[in-house]
Amino acid sequence: MSQKNLSRRTFLTGTALAGAGAALAGLAGCAPAAEDKAKGEEALSQTGAEAPAATASAGDFAIAAVKVADAGTPVKECDYLVIGAGNCGMMSAAHAGSLGLSTIVLEKTSITSGSSVGTEVTMGFSDNKPIIEGAKDPNIVNVSQEAGTPAEIYDWFMKHNSYKANAELVSNYIKNNHRQHDFLYDHGARPMMLLPSLDAPTNGIMYEGQGIGAHDVMESAAREYGVEILVESPATALVVDDQGAVVGAMATIDGSEGYVAAKAVFVGTGGFSNNEAMVEALIPGWGPLAWKNDGHLAHDGDGICMMLGAGAVPSDTSFAQPAGSGVEGATWESAIDRAGREPYLWVNRVGERLANEKWTTMDQTYKVAINQDDYCYFNIIDSNAVKRMQTEPFMCDARTVLGSNDPMENMGEELEAGVESGLLYKGETLTELAQAAGIDPEGLEATVAAYNELCKKGEDDQFFKPAEYLFALEEGPFYALRNIPGWYSTLCGVKINGKIQVIDETGHAIPGLYAGGLDSGEFFKDDYYHGFSGSCSGYSYFTGFFAADMAKEYIDSL
Structure with missing residues (x-):
């Protein structure tokens, strides 16, 4: 798909503006148009990064990591720190708590839930408890199908992404998809509708209360396992040790800046669709489009900016969810x-x-x-x-x-x-x-x-x-x-590997750093296809859940 760069005003009058924008793969993009410059700078300021120059690269949005020697005495300490309390963050926190990890969630807004407010159906296969048990319940609308084999699902998804998706990531998603659904079911989530994907060999589950209902179950489970959830407490920068391992984050808690120490950090802040400067610089051609489902959410790219400052690199894709x-x-x-x-x-x-x-x-x-x-x-x-x-x-x-x-x-x-x-x-x-x-x-x-x-x-x-x-x-x-x-939302975050670890420019994992949902890339590449129903929320649930598993292994090895 060609990417075209035009201002909001030009687009809405239906007149094309000459000039091509560079894709995120090239790490270059066009700065906001003049009439949007002030709004773009205001949106960018929410991330703590400086406004980009006339030609911006992903690195221009980075929020520099803080050295642990400069972070001060920790105001809080935990095994596992989760930044963002939406779908993937709360799932990660709940599962981490169930694994026995002391866990803290930092949420910059006054409420939890994030994009779950727009979630209807979440992808599920035939091997999970909500579908197996729900198929027996006459009170549940069931038009699901027998899902394909793991090999068939893998082949279908990889073909739709021209085999560019990270193979291990896709494989782990398929093999572990049932685990997050079983976790939800075991903690009280119940389906109200079981649906087939439009043309993929998969199914979808609509939980009671839809996305909010599932999120409420996650949050209840997190609190049950002793997770500390702090709202109106934004993370402002990641903290790294002398070897470059991520060991926590700086955060504003109760109005004061302090260091939250952790052995591993998961970032799931929802992408950057409401940061006009980042949109126009990093995915030119998408900024002026008409409607966004998450327009009311604080998806300003702060999580991505913090990870870039800790050595992450952007995923080499440049598109959003249509x-x-x-x-x-x-x-x-x-x-x-x-x-x-x-x-x-x-x-x-x-x-x-x-x-x-x-x-x-x-x-x-x-x-x-x-x-x-x-x-x-x-x-x-x-x-x-x-x-x-x-x-x-x-x-x-x-x-x-x-x-x-x-x-x-x-x-x-x-x-x-x-x-x-x-x-x-x-x-x-x-x-x-x-x-x-x-x-x-x-x-x-x-x-x-x-x-x-x-x-x-x-x-x-x-x-x-x-x-x-x-x-x-x-x-x-x-x-x-x-x-x-x-x-709906941006889809191009930082590069991760199949273990949900954030990787650096050499391809190696940054110790202690994990990213999921819309803050991570390498899953959706050429296409986000709605015929593969519920895959965006399914991916968010998976990355949060599986990251906790991987972080537990990492923490146990320290």
Whole structure:
């Protein structure tokens, strides 16, 4: 996927800005555009790092580690220090506590839970207790499938990432996936729905309370095992000894800076999607995108910056988790949002048809949009389509697991209101529509004419859309819904190995340092594919859980 660099203002007006951004693999990126510079510097300041120069590298965001000789007398001591109290951090703390490690969690905000607020389904295979036991429970919705063998799951995932993912990491994820689910089940988490992945040989588990429900079980278990959880207590820098081993962190606790000594440290702070300077410098082309699920969270990259300062290197990838495309400004699951993703006719600015519009995962809608020079495409519908959406079930599944495909009687009224407010475009004729939307009129008319012929013969020999989704666009007025891509979270943290250890530029593990979830890389490489359902939260659970195992081995060896 090409990475394009443009400012937020330029993107939102649909005008491309010339110039290419370097990918994170090259350790170079473009600085924020002028109009975003102040906001970017303010966001960056939250990490404690200085603002980057005009051309930034990952190292420019590093927060220098503190030498243990300069850290002062510890204000707290523990075996295992966890930075971040979200999915992976709380899972790591709970499991570490169960292993007998004295454990402290540092959370910079006033509450725990992190991205668990957006977690619906978590990946699980056929060998875990929630699926085995849940399949016997008539009160649990069960549409799961028999998962593939470990070899089949491994091959499927590696193929989707062009075999670039760390092989040991993927293997350990597959072999240990059941352990974090068994831990949750043994500590009181119960599934309310068992689901198959869309096309991967895996399943998903939706726990009661969804992500928050699972997180509550983790936190309860952590407290049961004596884990000390400190909120409003941000870590500010890692502490290293003379050999470079990580031996704790500096932190602000009760308003005072102090050294928390530890034998091993796990970092899981949720990535950097809300640090505009880091986004625009390290993954150019993603910064201006429309919507982020974690926009309300303090995901400013501080954990990554601290690890870079202790010798970590960035994972050589530069992408985020796609959230699909949608109409800018339209409310989630509103009439306009739903109409925008129905499989009618997708065209670009010159009026060319772009793809088979009948998508099965939102990855397709995302990638169609981001591959256009102006990061958008238009869904063209006519009055017959409006009537159809008012009286018949929608043709594409709702984005959310629990969404509805029921018809919307108010579709016509909502579209007209959207035209008045500028959310979409209308024309009594195709020419009027094209002029209103900024589409080439001749190109649009030619494309609609050709598309209508495909619909009339009942066969799409251009992009092979199934015949049952072919509807001619003939009855005015016509509407154009401009779709732009959005994203959930960053996916490119620091490099780790298969044992969740953070590695340095030589490829060796940094003693005592582990990273998981969105702060770690090497798992998702070429693609985050929603057909592999629940893999992001599954990976967060796994990295937190398995890191505690690895840290226990390390601590026992000291």
